[in-house]
Amino acid sequence: MGAAGKTGRAVTRALVARGVRVRAAVRAGSRGVPDAGPSVRVVTLDLTTGDGLAEAMAGVDGVYHLAPNVHPDEVAMARRVAHSAAAQGVSRFVFHSVLHPDDASMPHHRRKAEAERAIRARLDSVTVLRPAAYAQNLVPAARAGLIEVPHSVDAPFTNVDLDDVAEVAAMVLTEEGHGGETYELAGPERLSVREMAETAASVLGHPVEAVAIPVQEWVTGPGATLPEQARDDLVAMFESYDRQGLVGDPSSLRRLLGREPRSWRDVLA
Incomplete structure (x- = not known):
């Protein structure tokens, strides 16, 4: 499916x-x-x-x-x-x-x-x-040099x-x-988005910045095209990430x- x-x-x-x-x-x-x-x-x-x-x-x-x-x-x-x-x-x-x-x-x-x-x-x-969340989700942003996320860049993740x-x-x-x-x-590592940006800079050979954007900025930006229920679900997920990340x-x-x-x-x- x-x-x-x-x-x-x-x-x-x-x-x-x-x-x-x-x-x-x-x-x-x-x-x-x-x-x-x-x-x-x-x-x-x-x-x-x-x-x-x-x-x-x-x-x-x-x-x-x-x-x-x-x-x-x-x-x-x-x-x-x-x-x-x-x-x-x-x-x-x-x-x-x-x-x-x-x-x-x-x-x-x-x-x-x-x-x-x-x-x-x-x-x-x-x-x-x-x-867990896929490591590939952040690769395009890392290549572009800027990883922007609507949650804390210091929360831990074990991306796979x-x-x-x-x-x-x-x-x-x-x-x-x-x-x-x-x-x-x-995945095998417990890393924050900030740490992932630092690793990406080392591997890719160019600066990679990690930036936390306000959730409301995401809601009126990338999230604006989503159905209300999907947008609300993802906002709840971002708030959860702020509190505890996503670690397995x-x-x-x-x-x-x-x-x-x-x-x-x-x-x-």
Whole structure:
């Protein structure tokens, strides 16, 4: 699901690298659809209505469910997808959740927790991945020399490499022994945005500044084009970041990969 987004494209690449035939499910008219090589078949569906779900899942061995970011209907989407997977007899189901889904201060995290419960109520054996924020989210800003965020630049984060997450996703979809498990996927470093800017300057060879902008400036700027609910969800997230950042335990990711997860420096390099 969501194969046209950055996570979906990364998971598709990781699966194809393992020799898996992928059915890449996207919304009609989506941009960024994965290259439809011989191992990838693109299909369209509508997660808000369920149209196309049965056809997309017919004959598949596993499903990777990834909902649109901060979508208000995420829990109902999860129920629709899980119901269809059960009806189609899908043997392996992986849900892409989020780090700390039960954090009551962030509404879109809570919806992930509810979605987890809705899927488990319908399917017997589900694998849940709970990734931290992606290191790649800050790479374009680092390259441009200015990382502006609407929260404290001194709050701690354990940002994770998207390709590490995709590697784990492909692993749990294709290997035995992961049904019923929940894996927290956090990066190996605890860094603030200020520290990430300093590292980026060292790796990229040019100054990189970290700047905290007022939340209201974000609301009237980049956030102005978002639906009100999505904007409110993200403001709540920024306020949570101000208080505690977003930090997880990298031990599960390290164990699953069988190596050290990629660092912020690795991603930049």
